[in-house]
Amino acid sequence: MPKTVLKEVKNTPKAQQTAAALTGNSAVAMALKQADPDVVSAYPITPQTTIVEELAAYAARDHLKGKFVNVESEHSAMSSAIGAAAAGARSVTATSSQGLALMWEMLYIAAGLRLPIIMPMANRALSAPINIHGDHSDAMGARDTGWIQLFSEDAQEAYDNTLMSFRVAEHKDVKLPCIVNLDGFIISHAIARLDIMSDDDAGAFIGESSPTYGMLTDDHVETVGAFDGLGGFYFEFKRQQDEALQKAKEVLLDVSNEFAALTGRSYGLFEEYMLEDAETAIVVMSSAGGTTRVAVDKLRAEGKKVGMLKLRMFRPFPADEIAAAIGHCKAVAILDRSHGLAGTGGPMGDEVKAAMYHLDDRPECLNYVYGLGGRDVTVENIESVYSDLDSLDSATNSNTGFRYLNIRD
């Protein structure tokens, strides 16, 4: 089992960094530019649009040397990204919500062809009713497409995750595409202070691209995307693909370690905040992690033993590591920013509970659906969850079902 968090980094940061005030989208666009992509295939959609606009502006000013392909839909954005990556290019795009939904077919193909395409996604609710605001319905709908998925708490983490994603996706043992999630508007459009690396340092960290195929550069002729009929090797392909996806965990930790030495910012598969002696804990992702941290600080000051697990790597799902980190708690609440519409709550709730099933002494679990369509989640909302956990009676708690947080009656 890989370690879950990084050792404290004592090295002096080596990279040259500057403080900047940027929106999450600008930070992500900058990271994409610093990766020196060969091809950007992009289509605008709220709230991702400014990523595409800024990449177009970089290209227009020759700050981005690659080709910018203004496609006519997200389906073509992913198709073009696949063609470019298969041809041997470092290939990137970005999307949100309905755009991801339109790409859905091609997501499986990008992963199945083992193409390390990088795609930041400004998370947004899925229609209907149409709603442009932040929740994780888009990402959760694509959770088993074979893509690596990282989630970011703020603009800094979105920037850092984007830089690191290239190293993970293009790693020889992985060769898989990666979605870097950032909450729509909450992170994508809010201006935050962050540290950015110089283009040279960022470029040196990411390195030269290492494509899966060299259709245009190899001497031998390649057929990519062959037909695999009955009696073929589909089953074996899928096994290899899952093995590669699982390897992304260790690779992410190695890359994060290197990044920490360079920048002083360390990330693991997830952040364990005040978990060690916690009696109750919340499992959460993205911007709500910041809100939860404030609530934890407040309750800790009152002497309550509360903690948080903020998940960064959602795919592959670090099930064993999560169980090891929160298994000792008396009660755990899992916060889902999407509605599973399966009648059982949110997908994170199902997966975190399943991750702990093998433990002899399992924590009591509550699953909350929150923040749909950009509904605010406040520190008070989070405090109410800890309070629910406190008063949870293990004799009557069913560990099934789910609750809503901050919903109108």
Added chain:
Amino acid sequence: MAKLKDLTHKEDTLGSGHRLCPGCGASIIVNQLGRMSEAPMVVGCATGCLEVATTIYPYTAWNVPFIHSAFENSAATVSGMEAAYEALKSKGKIPADDKRNFVAFGGDGGTYDIGFQSLSGAMERGHNMTYVCYDNGAYMNTGMQRSSATPYGAATSTTPIGTHATAGKEEYRKDLTAVMAAHNIPYVAQASLSNWKDLMRKAEKAFTTPGPAFLNILSPCPRGWRTEPGDSIELSRLAVSTCYWPIFEVDNGEWKVNHRPKNKVPVTEFLKPQGRFKHLFAKGNEKVLAHVQEKIDHDWDQLLWKADFSKDRTAE
């Protein structure tokens, strides 16, 4: 154009051993086009007969780099490859004097219907690529379901002959070649295997024209048309001489008809050998047959008018 004798020495693009049916137009089209590609070809193909029958893992019949990703996106996939090529060239990762022909293939289902948006987008963006539609007039890979390229009156598995529907498909086929000409791209052409010299000249023109080019090529399908494999080229010839499938080109906006039959053969000569039109010759469908002829005459006149208009305009 190179001499035929020299062209015969050129290696086939699609090697033997592929599993396309005898008499299928698609493999002939690929190899005829390959002969005219002076620069190495890079091929993308939509899901369909041409793809499934040539790339059965772990084998491939393709002697050139080939990619298949999905059904409706052959044009978008190849556009990404072409963009990658330009980028890698400008960054010095591919030599500056390197030359390639990027070619996307799709059947009529993958081109007229589900891949239409992707095709339109790629052509509008001006990629230096050639899109080739091998039009066999239905979804033949899945067993002959109607597409928007299926001719009026054809029986398919989704336009079967019924008690009230005695004519088969009751809608006209989409005039995709004209639609592509309306994209104002440098080169658009319609061709037939029967007129091989014309076809090869058009292929060469498409490959050497900078920017996007579109070729629509009639591709006989013995299984779907219910015809004999040995009749495919003769049927292609009848398609041209009846003006069912006129061969023409739109070169930088100028319409040219490449073959004007001296005596237009009645369309029944093209329809009669084909099982998919058998019902049209049954008693009671005389009006349908007459209507098919009327429509062909009308479309042919309109095409001549466009060509003559282009000619007059050029003369001025």
